[in-house]
Amino acid sequence: MEEKKRIFIADDDKAVLDSLKKLLELSGFSVEATGNPKEVLSRIKFFKPDLILLDLLMPQLGGLEICQILNSDKETQGIPIIVISALAGQADIKKAYHLGVVNYITKPYDFQMLLKEINKVISYKEGRPL
Known part of the structure; x- marks a missing residue:
């Protein structure tokens, strides 16, 4: 049996986080999620996801900062990131x-x-x- 693909979600909106996690699990993915930006980096390194869904507007450590850190770390730089954000400016x-x-x-x-x-x-x- 093929191993489930792993998706990590980082979003400080609990309603979005919970609903997206549940929908992705029902779609056959293994999902880890956090709304705490300070936990994102350590949890990604532990979970080793195939893909990251990342909100940009989070307190303390924003999504763009998280992108920079992930892409500068050899352990995480190859993980694809899809941003999901309310920010729609060019x-x-x-x-x-x-x-x-x-x-x-x-x-x-x-x-x-x-x-x-x-x-x-x-x-x-x-x-x-x-």
Whole structure:
């Protein structure tokens, strides 16, 4: 049996975090999540996800800072990051892509569209583009 793909979610909005976690688990993924930005880095290193879903607007340590740290660490720099954010300005989007995110999805979003993007990114990472 194929091992479940692992997704890590970082979002300080508990309602978003809980609903997204449940939907992804029902879709067959193994999911780890936190709303505490100070826990994100250590939990990602422990969980070793195939993909990270990252909110930009979090207290203390923002999503862009987290992207920079993840991409400068040899242990985490190859993990694809999809940003899910309420920030829809071109400057925010450009900055995120400059920091290496693979996609930028604005809230509110359609879960089926997000699921397609997640599957596409994971397939591409494994060398099986859809």
